[in-house]
Amino acid sequence: MVVLAKAVLGQEFFYSASSCHEVSKSSADFICNALNKARYNLKEGEVWHRFDDFTQYSNGWAFAIGQKFFKYNGNIREKRFLTR
Secondary structure: OEEEEEEEOOEEEEEOHHHOEEEOOOOHHHHHHHHHHHOOOOOOOEEEEEEOOOOOOOOOHHHHOOEEEEEEOOEEEEEEOOOO
């Protein structure tokens, strides 16, 4: 699973688990660059970062399966699923 998450600039291994979003492997770089350029929901010193090989044992896995960014007709969309 490929995931985008907000991380501390320069220390990308410090990421926010609640910001994890699943993305497709083919669109991950495009979406990550666009989110960083737009500063989408970022605080000072944060960036969106791509994480490959995200597994169910990772901290943000439960959030990542409930939130998704995807590219549709050249636009980026966000979808959140209701989970119980």
